Amino acid sequence: MVSLKNILSSNSRISSDLPKGLVAIFVGGTSGIGEYTLKCFAKRTSSPRVYIIGRSQSAANRIVSECKALNPDGTxxxxxxxxxxxxxxxxxxxxIRRKEESVNILLMTQGSLAAKYTTTEDLQLDTSLHYHGRMRFISNLLPQLKxxxxxxxxxxxxxATNEGAIHMEDFQARNLGFIPRRDHVSAMITLGLEEMARQAxxxxxxxEFPGLVQTQAVDAWPGALGVIVRFVVFVAGRFICVSQEECAERHVFLATSSHYPPASGSSDVSGVSAGDEKPAIGTAGATGGGVYSLAWDGEAGGSKSQEALAKLRVAGMDEMLRKHTEGEFKRITGSLSI
Incomplete structure (x- = not known):
């Protein structure tokens, strides 16, 4: 476990160890984990330029005002x-590309519990938000990130760390139950990130899997499972939930610490120094692999996650997923990226 003490120490050095004017994009930043992390990032950084992507103008007005109060020099x-x-x-x-030549951080928390809703682009909404849309953001912004x-x-x-079987006959996860759908989409995200890492x-x-954090998503969780989750949170929330403050600090740490270095490149792009601490274990089982599947505590998922991913790679699922993703991109937008 990456201790909260070490995380707070690292985050306290962001404004001194990293330059002014970091450019960050928070997709889903108008509620929940995205909002908590955004405010912590505003507090911890020097003159950042932040783009907040979401649907609620009223929520955005409030959050922008709060961020400006935390960091008057930020945009x-x-x-x-x-x-x-x-x-x-x-x-x-x-x-964003018209305004920014480079982007330092792309943090995506967007999601939906509307599992059975199909968008006008004929994608399952939750799968589109969690997988297709996130891969599209990365594809489009790779030049700026590089x-x-x-x-x-x-x-x-x-x-993350819940990667399981990918059902190639149902990439959209239209017919999967809650747990199989979570494991299916989780594996798609991790393999998708590995493909992006090969390009960059x-x-x-x-x-990352954030653990149980009391957000609006918990309150909106549908069905009998939602009732159970809300009851458990009500009764034992302070013992089992990650607080909003700790959640925010942990995600700012993920976005800025050299504990998670890229596969290649100079130390200048690795983030705030982790001191003598060894780099985290990547998805392929090696330290500092550049792609990380992490539990709520900032540590790799261990052998279960690595074995599940290895099995998928041996079966050629990474290549099948790449072709599926590219096919959907071309079908809907006409190109692999803008």
Missing amino acids: FEFIRADVGLLKEVDDVCRQ NALHLRRVVSVFG PSITFIH
């Missing part, structure tokens, strides 16, 4: 979009 811009649609993802990325001089980091928050080994890619 915080809201871009309203439905990122369950790949064409809207493209529109957002075009706006251009960053001091930090290059992608963080995708979902179900100088960028760190992190897939």
Whole structure:
């Protein structure tokens, strides 16, 4: 476990160890984990330029005001979009690319519990938000991430360390139950990040499971499982939930610490120094592998996750997933990236 003490120590050095003007994109930054992390990032950094992507203008107005109070020298811009649609993802990325030659951090927390809803692009909404849309953001912004001089980091928050079977006959997960769908999409995200790392080994890619955090998503969880989760949180939340404050600090650490270095590149792009601490274990089982599947405590998922991913690679699922993703990108947008 990466201790909270070490995390707070690392985060306290961000403004001194990293340059002013870090450019960060928070997709899903108007609620929940994205909002908590954004405010912590605003507090910890020096004159950042932050793009906040979400659907709620009223929430964004409040959050931008709060971030400006935390960091008057920062720039915080809201871009309203439905990122369950790949064409809207493209529109957002075009706006950012017109303004920024480089991007340091892309942090994505967008999601939905509307599992059975199909978008106008004929994608399952939750799968589009958790997988297709996130891969599209990365594909579109790889040039800007590669251009960053001091930090290059992608963080995708979902179900890391829970990677399981990918059902190639149902990539959309239209017919999967809750747990099989989580394991299926989690594996897709991690393999998708590995593909991105092959294209850009100088960028760190992190897939993380945040643990149980009391957010609006818990309150909106549907069905009998939602009732059970809310009851457990009500009764024992302070013992089993990650607090909003700790959650925020941990995700800022993921986005900035050299504990998670890229596969290649100079130390300048690795983030705040982790001192003598060894780099984290990557998805292939080696230290500092550039792609990380992490539990809520910032540590790799261990042999279970690594074995599940290895089995998928041996079966050629990474290549099948790549072809599926490229096919959907071309079908919906006409190109692999903007």
